[in-house]
Amino acid sequence: MTVHxxxxxxxxxxxxxxxxxxxxxLLGVGxxxxxxxxxxxxxxxxxxxxxxxxxxILPDDSVTMIMPAVEMGQGAYTSxxxxxxxxxxxxxxxxxxxxxxxxxxxxxNPALGEQITGGSTTTLAWFLPLRKAGARAxxxxxxxxxxxxxxxxxxxxxxxxxxFHDASGRSTTYGKLADHAAxxxxxxxxxxxxxxxxxxxxxxxxxLDTPDxxxxxxxxxxxxxxxxxxxxxxxxxxxxxxxxxxxxQRAALVVPGVRQVVVLDDMVAVVGDHMWxxxxxxxxxxxxxxxxxxxxxxxxxxxxxxxxxxRGPGVTAKSVGDADGHLxxxxxxxxxxxxxxxxxxxxxxLNCTVHVTPGACEIWVGTQVMxxxxxxxxxxxxxxxxxxxxxxxxxxxxxxxxxxxDCVTNAVRIAxxxxxxxxVIWTREEDIRQDRFRPLYHxxxxxxxxxxxxxxxxxxxxxxxxLARWLPGAFQKGIDxxxxxxxxxxxxxxxxxxxxxxxxxxxxxxxxxWRGVGPNANVFAAECMIDKIAHHHGLDPVAFRRAMIQTxxxxxxxxxxxxxxxxxxxxxxxxxxxxxxxxxxxxxxAFGSFLATVAEVCVADDGSVQVLRVVTAVDVGxxxxxxxxxxxxxxxxxFGLAAVLHGEITVEQGxxxxxxxxxxxxxxxxxxxxxxxxxxxxxxxxGGIGEPGTVTVQPAIVNAVFAATGVQLTRMPIDAKKxxxxxx
Amino acid sequence: MLEIVINGSIRTVDAPEDMPLLWVLRDIVGLTGxxxxxxxxxxxxxxxxxxxVPLRSCQMPVGAVGNRAVTTIEAIGETEVGRxxxxxxxxxEVVQCGYCQSGQIMSASALLAGNPSPDDADIxxxxxxxxCRCGTYVRIRDAIKxxxxxxxxx
Numbered sequence: 090m091t092v093h094x095x096x097x098x099x100x101x102x103x104x105x106x107x108x109x110x111x112x113x114x115l116l117g118v119g120x121x122x123x124x125x126x127x128x129x130x131x132x133x134x135x136x137x138x139x140x141x142x143x144x145x146i147l148p149d150d151s152v153t154m155i156m157p158a159v160e161m162g163q164g165a166y167t168s169x170x171x172x173x174x175x176x177x178x179x180x181x182x183x184x185x186x187x188x189x190x191x192x193x194x195x196x197x198n199p200a201l202g203e204q205i206t207g208g209s210t211t212t213l214a215w216f217l218p219l220r221k222a223g224a225r226a227x228x229x230x231x232x233x234x235x236x237x238x239x240x241x242x243x244x245x246x247x248x249x250x251x252x253f254h255d256a257s258g259r260s261t262t263y264g265k266l267a268d269h270a271a272x273x274x275x276x277x278x279x280x281x282x283x284x285x286x287x288x289x290x291x292x293x294x295x296x297l298d299t300p301d302x303x304x305x306x307x308x309x310x311x312x313x314x315x316x317x318x319x320x321x322x323x324x325x326x327x328x329x330x331x332x333x334x335x336x337x338q339r340a341a342l343v344v345p346g347v348r349q350v351v352v353l354d355d356m357v358a359v360v361g362d363h364m365w366x367x368x369x370x371x372x373x374x375x376x377x378x379x380x381x382x383x384x385x386x387x388x389x390x391x392x393x394x395x396x397x398x399x400r401g402p403g404v405t406a407k408s409v410g411d412a413d414g415h416l417x418x419x420x421x422x423x424x425x426x427x428x429x430x431x432x433x434x435x436x437x438x439l440n441c442t443v444h445v446t447p448g449a450c451e452i453w454v455g456t457q458v459m460x461x462x463x464x465x466x467x468x469x470x471x472x473x474x475x476x477x478x479x480x481x482x483x484x485x486x487x488x489x490x491x492x493x494x495d496c497v498t499n500a501v502r503i504a505x506x507x508x509x510x511x512x513v514i515w516t517r518e519e520d521i522r523q524d525r526f527r528p529l530y531h532x533x534x535x536x537x538x539x540x541x542x543x544x545x546x547x548x549x550x551x552x553x554x555x556l557a558r559w560l561p562g563a564f565q566k567g568i569d570x571x572x573x574x575x576x577x578x579x580x581x582x583x584x585x586x587x588x589x590x591x592x593x594x595x596x597x598x599x600x601x602x603w604r605g606v607g608p609n610a611n612v613f614a615a616e617c618m619i620d621k622i623a624h625h626h627g628l629d630p631v632a633f634r635r636a637m638i639q640t641x642x643x644x645x646x647x648x649x650x651x652x653x654x655x656x657x658x659x660x661x662x663x664x665x666x667x668x669x670x671x672x673x674x675x676x677x678x679a680f681g682s683f684l685a686t687v688a689e690v691c692v693a694d695d696g697s698v699q700v701l702r703v704v705t706a707v708d709v710g711x712x713x714x715x716x717x718x719x720x721x722x723x724x725x726x727x728f729g730l731a732a733v734l735h736g737e738i739t740v741e742q743g744x745x746x747x748x749x750x751x752x753x754x755x756x757x758x759x760x761x762x763x764x765x766x767x768x769x770x771x772x773x774x775x776g777g778i779g780e781p782g783t784v785t786v787q788p789a790i791v792n793a794v795f796a797a798t799g800v801q802l803t804r805m806p807i808d809a810k811k812x813x814x815x816x817x
Numbered sequence: 818m819l820e821i822v823i824n825g826s827i828r829t830v831d832a833p834e835d836m837p838l839l840w841v842l843r844d845i846v847g848l849t850g851x852x853x854x855x856x857x858x859x860x861x862x863x864x865x866x867x868x869x870v871p872l873r874s875c876q877m878p879v880g881a882v883g884n885r886a887v888t889t890i891e892a893i894g895e896t897e898v899g900r901x902x903x904x905x906x907x908x909x910e911v912v913q914c915g916y917c918q919s920g921q922i923m924s925a926s927a928l929l930a931g932n933p934s935p936d937d938a939d940i941x942x943x944x945x946x947x948x949c950r951c952g953t954y955v956r957i958r959d960a961i962k963x964x965x966x967x968x969x970x971x
Contacts (some may be wrong), residue, residue: 162914162951296909302915303903303922305850305890312849320844345833363844364853365836436854436862436916436950485831485852485916486950517855716910720953724913727952750948758954759941 117771138267140226141275142195143173143219150250150264151183151414157196157215158206159188159457160298161487162724163779164717165211167296169219171713174222175289176282176671177262178247186297188481191459191474202562204455207492208606209680209777210573212713218773224282225275230263233270237261268382284711284772293716298483304776310455310482311440313511318442319348322514323358323505325523326378328743329386329597333357334377340353341370350374351506355362358503364514383597383743391595392427393527399425399551403591404567405548407577409583415545420538422622428802430738431527431603432753437485438457439515439523441500445470450477450501451510455484457491463495469501488728489602492559493525520747521753526738527603528552529595532614537585538622542637545585548576550611553594567592575784579615580644580678581637598740604728605783613805616675616788621801630674630792631657643680643708646769647685650706654767655687664701668693672794675785678813683708683769686726686785689762689795696813698794700730700762702788707766711771718778722766725782733787737806821882823848824892831894834880838872839863842878842889850890852918854948861947865889868919871927873946899926899963905964913951921947925961934965 137145137153147152147788156175166186174181188197191204198205200214227247235242238259246253253260263270285292301307326332338350341359346366351358359370411509442453443466450470459479467474474723484491500513515523530552537545552567552733563570568590594600603609623633638644651674652658661670668691677684689702703726706735712718735754739746747753787805795801800812819830819964823846830845842848842865851874854862858873860944865874866888893899902925912918928935928943935943940961949957 162912164913245951293910295907296912299907299910299912299915302912302918303906304894305848305919307915308849311917312843314847314849363832363836363840364843365833365840368856434950436852436860436914436948438853484914486914488950499853514853517857517860569934612898720913720956723955724952727954728950730952749857750855755950756952756954757945757947758957759945761954761958764955 095705112413121447126223133384137759140229140271141222141266141692143222144177144226146263146267148264148267150262151185152177152179152250152263153185153187155189156185156200157189157204158211159455159481159484161206161455161457161484163211163721164296164714165206166298166762167294168713168717169215170214170295171217171289172216172296173223177227177289179250181289181294181297181388183250184297188458191463191479193460201560203560204458204460206487207489207493207602209779211780212775213681216713220281221279224279228275228279230266230555232273233266234261237269238264239266255438260637285562289713291715293714296717307483309437309485310438310442310453313442313453313482313512314604315442318510318512319360319507319513320364320367320514321351321358321360321507322364322371322516323499323503323519324371324376325356325504325519326379326380326381328384329740329745330381330383330743331355332379332381334379336377336404337375337448340373340375344370344373347506351503353502358513360507360511368516375683380743386597388739391598394595395427395531395551398593399533399549401591403549403551403555405587406568406573406590407586407588410545412545412547412585412587413751416535416547417537417586421535422538422618422625423533423535423651424618424621424803426532426534426617428530428532428610428613429736429805430529430598431491431732431736432524432738432747433488433603433810434520434521434750434753434755435486435488437492438517438520439496440513441496442510442512443500443504444510445501445504448476449482452477452497452501453480453482454497455482455491456494456497457484457487458494461494462497464755465497466501469498473772488604489606490524491815493601495523498639517749517750521747524738525599527600527609528555528600530610532610534614534618536622538626541626541628543581543583543619543622546583547587548611548615549589550576551574551591551593552610553600554592555600559601571607573607574611575679576611576615578678580641580676581634582640583637584744605780607676608677608780608784609787611782612675612677612679613788617696617801617803618662618794620673622793624795629658634674634676639680641802643683643769643773644676647683647708648676650767650769651685651687651704653763654706655689655702655704657687660729661689664691668699669797670701671793671797673789673794673796674722675788675792677781677785678815679784680778680781681710681774682778682781684781684785686789688786688789688793690790690797692794692812694813696811698734698790698807698809698812699760700734700790702763702765703789704765705782705785706769707778708769708771708773709776710771711775712768712770713775715768716770721778722782723764725780726764726786727756727761729783730787730790732783733790733806735806821878821879821887821938822884823887824889825886826860828884830879832879835878838877838879838887839874840866842874842944848889848891852916852919854917859948860917861924862917864947866923866927867892869927869930871924890923893926896926898930901964901967902926902929902960905960907969909956909960909963911953911956911960913953917947917949917950921949921957925957925964928961929965933968935961
């Protein structure tokens with residue numbers, strides 16, 4: 090596949106790609122025959138007849154599709170191309186995909202109102218609009234053929250990019266029709282295919298982006314190379330909120346290849362001919378920092394502030410019946426759960442390439458938010474957004490980090506002081522230190538149990554409002570719609586429910602979305618609390634849940650499927666090396682999807698937890714690409730596994746304690762459990778799947794540890810010492 | 818000026834001897850398929866072969882390469898094993914974001930070159946230094962086994 094960058098710069102970028110190519114570039118052409126190999130021509134992508142915002146057709150019958158959501162590994166380019174191609178009636182073999190430019194009107198995410206890829210919304214938001222765009226383009230092409238042949242459009246059929254008039258035996262291809270088709274006005278509500286007539290949707294078609302990725306040809310943001318480009322790397326204040334006091338540049342400027350030192354009020358960057366010069370130059374610098382007001386701040390302070398806030402006033406996000414009135418007497422349970430800061434730690438470190446010239450700014454970056462990136466660059470450069478050109482790129486892992494544009498802002502702030510194009514690369518240490526973390530959350534849950542069922546439920550959520558900063562329209566009446574997501578709409582039929590949100594912004598530690606967003610915290614607390622109650626009453630956790638989702642057939646179906654496929658209730662054997670084993674379950678209804686996950690763990694005498702097997706049942710409604718769906722659940726599970734077993738960012742003396750993958754551990758292949766993903770098939774509207782697997786695996790594992798040991802952990806990540814002591 | 822053999826060609830590079838091979842490849846030679854992930858040999862994204870041995874290029878000073886042959890992701894497909902691994906990666910649809918996969922493929926190719934039929938423990942030992950944040954490990958394991966089973970006649 091060729092991914093064209095938009096407009097004039099693609100020429101330059103493609104030339105660079107050609108220079109990079111060496112043997113692999115040419116090799117790739119023959120190596121993967123039969124796999125969608127799109128045109129590798131270097132034509133500027135704006136050629137061809139534009140039928141709508143998403144489809145251009147070239148005379149050679151190749152089709153360019155403009156992708157409103159970005160590709161960061163989730164398979165969006167393939168699934169969105171499938172939606173367009175399905176209704177357009179073409180295969181994927183001749184498809185070239187192109188990153189959309191910043192354009193709110195044409196490419197704004199219908200579910201979020203901005204040009205955003207996130208919140209597991211791509212499929213659910215674009216499923217209808219892209220199919221309609223494909224159907225409209227097909228209408229136009231059929232109309233052009235009908236005019237040309239003087240026949241009724243209804244007498245024509247399409248297949249594989251060709252229009253046929255069977256009565257006369259005539260046929261012609263889309264490429265020949267596209268020019269005329271562009272003048273035909275399609276209906277705003279075109280006729281869509283019956284799902285039973287799908288030829289692409291529902292099949293595990295090969296991904297379009299992967300052939301280039303296995304030969305090292307894909308150009309991520311960090312791979313951008315421009316003529317005359319310099320490379321910079323930077324150091325931020327080691328103490329959060331600190332500032333630069335004084336910099337002695339002399340030692341840096343004598344490092345071979347170092348060109349310049351850029352001193353800002355809160356960071357220092359060194360510009361060099363290559364990253365090594367910049368890095369060595371930065372190490373050679375002598376920087377005095379003003380510590381600022383946070384030099385004494387520690388993690389215990391942050392936990393204590395959160396706890397205090399959790400006892401203060403909040404706002405009611407949901408109130409059904411009279412939860413407080415019922416939460417009295419016997420069989421009332423209360424548990425607080427605490428969730429740590431987490432880093433995103435995507436494998437591609439933060440980077441952004443910038444060229445500031447008088448009255449203009451160009452940036453090359455991989456971003457989940459094109460419009461925000463453009464605005465951020467404009468503000469930092471002192472320009473109007475219309476003076477900023479953004480070239481989006483493949484992203485080497487998003488997980489929410491590239492929903493933020495701080496790297497764009499800071500790269501432009503640095504590049505303003507540099508002549509010519511500048512690529513700014515964050516070292517891993519700075520990528521982690523300057524992350525915007527998954528917030529600390531405090532979750533107070535209370536429940537009343539009567540006749541073996543929960544009859545009253547109180548969930549008090551204390552944490553920041555990310556939306557108030559990031560999408561202010563979604564922060565209404567003091568309620569952050571994300572922070573209470575999946576808490577205000579649980580699948581359980583509790584008669585009395587009270588959900589409260591206490592907004593608490595921890596000082597100085599910046600926070601942002603992280604894979605799983607609000608449901609990550611809320612589902613964790615609820616699913617762990619439900620297990621606590623089941624355990625106390627000697628009830629089976631699956632049966633206990635099942636009795637409380639009588640009116641939710643989709644939730645019941647995934648719960649039943651996960652239980653059946655995991656062998657729930659059957660004896661679990663300890664591995665030969667010994668240890669206590671247990672199973673745990675968790676249920677999710679969020680992101681428009683339903684998931685149930687069963688985890689099996691083995692806990693050693695020292696409290697260390699090994700996850701043996703994770704079985705997840707998934708109902709996302711209509712499935713666009715089953716293979717991608719499975720991959721997202723597998724990957725999401727691994728992401729959640731890392732969080733619950735290892736994930737924790739901490740602050741001491743105002744400093745982020747973690748630096749790199751040695752002390753911010755993520756999952757490796759040698760700690761992988763068996764993963765199973767099972768689908769429930771139905772014709773419901775498509776739901777999201779990028780995040781749910783991350784959400785369910787965490788409580789499932791903690792519940793499994795609880796089942797194995799009787800120790801219910803309430804502060805994450807899992808602490809082996811607490812388990813070994815037998816107390817949470 | 819240093820001369821190093823990269824993907825079968827002798828390249829003359831103007832680089833200090835202590836400059837890691839990673840940055841020589843990426844910033845001087847222009848082979849950006851080899852990725853920067855951590856800079857301290859913790860993630861494996863920068864894995865290349867030096868005389869067939871998988872090494873983390875972020876820790877390999879270019880001056881220490883000498884006359885040994887450097888092979889990167891851009892040319893590993895010219896070897897029978899590398900080609901087989903790349904094919905298996907596509908057949909098993911391993912890749913998500915793809916950023917780590919250059920390193921994964923280089924590590925897997927070296928594993929199979931030395932051990933034609935690795936078991937799970939062999940795979941763990943050879944691949945545990947390669948982080949995949951997208952979590953493609955199940956498929957990496959399957960793809961290695963699949964590639965092992967498909968030895969092509971010479």
